[in-house]
Amino acid sequence: MLKEPIWTKPFISLFFTNIAVFIVFYGLVATLPLYAIGELGRTDEEAGLLMTIFLLSAIIVRPFTGKILDLAGKRKMLWLSLFLYLICTILYYFIPSYHGLLILRFVQGIWFSIVTTASGALAADTIPVKRRGTGLGYYAMSTNTAVVLGPIIALYLIQTYSFHALFIVLSVLMMIGSASAVIAPKGTVSKVQLERKRLTIHDLFEKNALPIASLGSLLAFSYASVLSYLSIYAQQKGILEFASSFFFVFAAVMLLTRPFTGKVFDEKGPKYIITPGFVFFIIGLIVLAFSKSAFTFLIAGGFIGLGYGALVPSFQTLAIQSAKQERSGYATATFFTLFDTGLAAGSYVLGLVAIYFGYQSIYFVSCGVLTVVFLFYLLTSKRQKGKAIMHEGN
Numbered sequence: 001m002l003k004e005p006i007w008t009k010p011f012i013s014l015f016f017t018n019i020a021v022f023i024v025f026y027g028l029v030a031t032l033p034l035y036a037i038g039e040l041g042r043t044d045e046e047a048g049l050l051m052t053i054f055l056l057s058a059i060i061v062r063p064f065t066g067k068i069l070d071l072a073g074k075r076k077m078l079w080l081s082l083f084l085y086l087i088c089t090i091l092y093y094f095i096p097s098y099h100g101l102l103i104l105r106f107v108q109g110i111w112f113s114i115v116t117t118a119s120g121a122l123a124a125d126t127i128p129v130k131r132r133g134t135g136l137g138y139y140a141m142s143t144n145t146a147v148v149l150g151p152i153i154a155l156y157l158i159q160t161y162s163f164h165a166l167f168i169v170l171s172v173l174m175m176i177g178s179a180s181a182v183i184a185p186k187g188t189v190s191k192v193q194l195e196r197k198r199l200t201i202h203d204l205f206e207k208n209a210l211p212i213a214s215l216g217s218l219l220a221f222s223y224a225s226v227l228s229y230l231s232i233y234a235q236q237k238g239i240l241e242f243a244s245s246f247f248f249v250f251a252a253v254m255l256l257t258r259p260f261t262g263k264v265f266d267e268k269g270p271k272y273i274i275t276p277g278f279v280f281f282i283i284g285l286i287v288l289a290f291s292k293s294a295f296t297f298l299i300a301g302g303f304i305g306l307g308y309g310a311l312v313p314s315f316q317t318l319a320i321q322s323a324k325q326e327r328s329g330y331a332t333a334t335f336f337t338l339f340d341t342g343l344a345a346g347s348y349v350l351g352l353v354a355i356y357f358g359y360q361s362i363y364f365v366s367c368g369v370l371t372v373v374f375l376f377y378l379l380t381s382k383r384q385k386g387k388a389i390m391h392e393g394n
Contacts, residue, residue: 018142057106089170121332139313278307278311
């Protein structure tokens with residue numbers, strides 16, 4: 001019996017659109033702290049605020065996106081948010097002040113929230129239900145690709161040319177990604193949701209997705225140490241030129257293992273991916289904290305790539321699987337609301353840790369948080385297994 005295809009034209013269009021969105025996101029995350037400190041003369045804390053305020057606006061808007069997508073249509077909101085996200089990307093070239101950047105980051109975070117929710121929900125709708133783990137794993141490869149391309153492109157451009165060249169190139173790439181969304185599908189919509197106009201808590205969060213999304217937020221807290229501060233950490237270590245190589249190894253490992261992990265998730269279950277994912281991520285953070293050479297720096301990138309690449313798509317898949325298909329947008333929004341909250345909290349809190357205790361300390365803290373989450377996951381998994389056995393016995 002032939003399996004239902006995943007790589008359809010609508011899925012491929014969303015795949016490349018998502019690459020463009022996240023190339024801009026990761027490219028700016030890797031370089032804006034350097035821009036704020038080196039070009040604008042701001043402090044480390046102010047540089048971190050550029051990440052935090054972007055995520056803050058995304059967090060504020062994200063809970064409402066499920067309802068917005070139902071009322072306006074997933075595809076229409078994808079097109080609108082892509083256009084406005086593109087405009088914001090172009091504006092980086094014309095805004096030279098720090099406070100102007102803060103406002104721009106806040107506004108762009110709004111459209112980032114909507115575009116990623118719409119794109120993710122539409123991708124989930126195009127994937128056959130029985131192949132959801134594999135399909136979302138493949139879709140996650142678009143983000144993984146951007147993890148390496150964004151920082152590599154951005155760091156190369158600022159080191160070889162200028163920040164203005166960076167803003168131009170990112171704008172062009174975003175134009176191409178937006179054009180790819182022309183053949184995006186409409187997606188499924190619940191008629192009940194369309195008929196009900198009054199806004200309730202049911203429209204803001206998918207309650208069934210909250211438990212796994214909460215774990216995802218703590219995972220994101222730890223990941224903020226890599227996302228927001230790796231470039232500065234590498235600069236202090238005197239190996240800034242290897243920062244792009246770190247992201248290359250990080251993403252290459254995720255891309256190579258993603259097809260395998262998605263298949264195992266569907267056929268054997270999530271624990272066979274999530275448990276080793278935690279172990280690899282923790283090892284990577286420890287190696288990064290003690291890294292004194294380019295070699296160990298890149299080894300850390302490999303372990304973190306293995307862990308992060310296994311955990312995030314698995315958590316997202318579990319969140320979407322916990323809801324009915326017509327509420328895929330709500331489940332996606334719930335997952336990313338909490339994930340973005342974790343990133344924002346991590347960027348701010350770990351920034352304070354770096355100021356008072358040094359950048360090495362943020363990786364110890366992140367490792368500690370991730371270890372607690374791992375232990376909690378193991379505990380809750382055993383309890384759920386025990387309940388299932390008791391239920392079968394009765």
